[in-house]
Amino acid sequence: MRDLNAPANPLETLAYIIAQQIHDHSIVYIGTGIPMVAGILAKKTHAPNITIVYESGGQDPIEGDMPWSVGCPFTWRKSPTTMEMSYSFAQCYNGYVDMGFLGFAQVDMYGNVNTHMIGKDFHKPAVRMTGSGGNNDLSSLTENMVLVGLQSPDKFLEKVDFITSVGHLTGGNSRREAGLIGNGPAAVISPWGVYDFHPTSKRMRVKSLTPGVTFDIAQQLTGFELLKPEGDIPDTKLVTPEALKIIRTDVDPRGVFTTMPT
Amino acid sequence: MAKYLYNEEAVANLRLSDTSVLDRLVDFESARAAHLKKEHAKKDKRMSLAEAVATYVQDGDIMTDAGFSYVRTPHQAFNEVIRQGKKNLQMIGAPNTNQSFFISYGLVDYSHNSYTGAEMRGIDKSYDRALKAGKVKILSEWSHGGVAQGFKAAQLGTPGVCSKQMLGSDLVRYNPYLQVIQNPLKKDKDPVVFVPALYPDVAIIHCHVADKYGNGYIYGPAVNDLAVAAATRKLIITAEEIVPENDIRYNREGQIIPFFYADAVVELPFGAVPGNMPGCYYWSRQWWEKIMRFGGVSDENMMILLNEWIMGTKNQFEFVEKLGGAKWIAEARRQTKAAEGDNEDIDFSYEEYTLKHDSGLYY
Numbered sequence: 001m002r003d004l005n006a007p008a009n010p011l012e013t014l015a016y017i018i019a020q021q022i023h024d025h026s027i028v029y030i031g032t033g034i035p036m037v038a039g040i041l042a043k044k045t046h047a048p049n050i051t052i053v054y055e056s057g058g059q060d061p062i063e064g065d066m067p068w069s070v071g072c073p074f075t076w077r078k079s080p081t082t083m084e085m086s087y088s089f090a091q092c093y094n095g096y097v098d099m100g101f102l103g104f105a106q107v108d109m110y111g112n113v114n115t116h117m118i119g120k121d122f123h124k125p126a127v128r129m130t131g132s133g134g135n136n137d138l139s140s141l142t143e144n145m146v147l148v149g150l151q152s153p154d155k156f157l158e159k160v161d162f163i164t165s166v167g168h169l170t171g172g173n174s175r176r177e178a179g180l181i182g183n184g185p186a187a188v189i190s191p192w193g194v195y196d197f198h199p200t201s202k203r204m205r206v207k208s209l210t211p212g213v214t215f216d217i218a219q220q221l222t223g224f225e226l227l228k229p230e231g232d233i234p235d236t237k238l239v240t241p242e243a244l245k246i247i248r249t250d251v252d253p254r255g256v257f258t259t260m261p262t
Numbered sequence: 263m264a265k266y267l268y269n270e271e272a273v274a275n276l277r278l279s280d281t282s283v284l285d286r287l288v289d290f291e292s293a294r295a296a297h298l299k300k301e302h303a304k305k306d307k308r309m310s311l312a313e314a315v316a317t318y319v320q321d322g323d324i325m326t327d328a329g330f331s332y333v334r335t336p337h338q339a340f341n342e343v344i345r346q347g348k349k350n351l352q353m354i355g356a357p358n359t360n361q362s363f364f365i366s367y368g369l370v371d372y373s374h375n376s377y378t379g380a381e382m383r384g385i386d387k388s389y390d391r392a393l394k395a396g397k398v399k400i401l402s403e404w405s406h407g408g409v410a411q412g413f414k415a416a417q418l419g420t421p422g423v424c425s426k427q428m429l430g431s432d433l434v435r436y437n438p439y440l441q442v443i444q445n446p447l448k449k450d451k452d453p454v455v456f457v458p459a460l461y462p463d464v465a466i467i468h469c470h471v472a473d474k475y476g477n478g479y480i481y482g483p484a485v486n487d488l489a490v491a492a493a494t495r496k497l498i499i500t501a502e503e504i505v506p507e508n509d510i511r512y513n514r515e516g517q518i519i520p521f522f523y524a525d526a527v528v529e530l531p532f533g534a535v536p537g538n539m540p541g542c543y544y545w546s547r548q549w550w551e552k553i554m555r556f557g558g559v560s561d562e563n564m565m566i567l568l569n570e571w572i573m574g575t576k577n578q579f580e581f582v583e584k585l586g587g588a589k590w591i592a593e594a595r596r597q598t599k600a601a602e603g604d605n606e607d608i609d610f611s612y613e614e615y616t617l618k619h620d621s622g623l624y625y
Contacts, residue, residue: 056330065607068547069333071333072545072601073540073544082482084484085406085407085410085485086411086414122436125393128390129390130377130385130386131379132376132404132406132433133376133377136405136428136431137407140405140426140429141426163430166431169430178430
């Protein structure tokens with residue numbers, strides 16, 4: 001049983017902020033981890049009519065316990081259908097998916113994502129990670145992507161060590177010119193801020209910051225020059241006590257994704 | 263001398279001196295010849311797991327991971343492949359999490375990588391170590407969707423498909439099979455990736471039921487297995503239960519692998535243990551935590567675990583005994599029924615395995 005009185009931790013904050021991006025009645029494609037918490041939280045709060053889609057083929061499951069994998073039974077619990085993987089991604093290409101949510105290990109100033117390796121040498125990386133999985137497919141095809149991860153200068157980089165998934169590539173019109181579908185990343189969300197992309201240069205820009213985080217702090221947590229929006233930077237709306245309670249009692253009661261690693 | 267034209271930038275980036283090693287995965291002619299040559303008569307193909315693996319998994323084969331990492335994956339048949347010490351394998355799959363076990367035993371020379379790891383339970387440190395030590399070499403980097411399209415292209419009966427996935431990314435710079443070409447329909451520049459049809463040598467697919475001829479029925483996500491079954495040169499069907507042909511004809515609808523793809527049929531109850539078999543049993547969460555956390559620490563740790571569970575068991579029944587026997591079966595069945603909404607919800611709390619705490623329980 002989780003402590004219901006503890007202040008929100010960064011993962012719960014993250015889940016709430018992501019959930020706020022989800023519009024009711026939309027179709028959302030959810031990757032493993034925090035995006036799952038956000039999707040289910042949205043469904044249990046302001047967006048009860050969304051349809052959640054998962055990459056191993058689950059469509060519109062009835063919620064149960066927190067899924068532990070994008071292939072687990074909770075992602076296709078009483079789904080009207082389960083789709084083969086190739087068809088599942090095709091839904092993004094064909095324009096049925098409004099928004100996709102994915103994690104990253106590194107992200108760059110144009111929203112390109114790395115989940116392959118840390119280090120410059122493919123043959124001798126400092127750390128080899130998972131590889132793409134469905135990350136590239138969603139980023140290549142989905143109308144609007146939201147990228148989710150932790151923020152530090154070695155995670156928010158001018159150039160990622162390996163482009164697993166294309167965001168806005170080299171900025172400007174380069175994503176379209178490379179032949180990709182959809183608008184690319186709409187937002188990057190970390191526990192410290194919500195970032196969007198400048199409409200023409202496609203460089204990452206501050207949209208709102210977690211209360212207490214200034215532009216200078218956000219900049220120090222970033223390995224490239226962040227763009228500043230016009231006017232005052234709004235505070236990110238923090239998780240409400242009601243939403244926090246729902247996360248802890250209903251969405252992720254065992255803290256599978258929303259307790260801090262020890 | 264390689265049979266096909268490969269993406270030269272990727273060949274250079276991957277430092278492949280002899281590209282003929284790439285050929286068989288995309289060799290349609292030899293796959294078609296293999297399909298023509300295999301037994302087309304509707305015959306009883308039942309045999310033991312040991313015989314099926316000995317006959318149809320050969321050294322040097324391109325083998326597929328199947329199911330989805332820990333969902334309906336033929337773990338117990340994979341264990342037999344390891345016990346028989348097959349060598350020089352290439353592994354492909356989307357995901358290909360389970361290649362890591364073969365790599366630990368030195369059975370795999372080459373990986374066609376899409377995803378190796380266990381999602382929230384972490385990155386696969388054994389795979390990281392094996393790659394750095396040169397125990398295994400990556401021949402191509404894929405997205406899940408790219409591999410899925412390659413298998414699907416084979417099932418569709420086409421040389422390949424034009425994809426909008428992987429464009430612009432480093433995947434096309436580290437995948438010799440992919441070529442970026444112009445969409446011939448478009449007046450303006452419109453790059454697409456040509457993804458060739460993929461033909462593995464051997465696949466083992468675990469089904470819920472099968473008849474003796476090899477008609478196999480899958481419940482829950484098929485993932486890529488229907489396409490893989492059509493593409494692969496050799497196919498071993500393992501099943502929780504062998505049923506009369508009429509059970510398939512009259513009672514099963516939806517995801518069926520036709521009998522003529524199958525070379526061998528093996529009755530293998532608990533064949534997906536310690537993974538999840540939809541409708542049958544839940545995965546062992548602690549087992550996977552142990553692999554990722556204890557096994558992740560060092561190769562020595564990993565081999566202690568794998569030797570205990572794979573070499574230390576003769577078959578799936580001994581494996582289930584180690585997990586907790588009848589008690590494990592009852593819990594795992596109850597859990598999966600509840601997870602799928604086919605029974606009352608239950609509390610999914612359990613004692614998580616950590617390096618500091620081992621309850622000894624696997625449910």
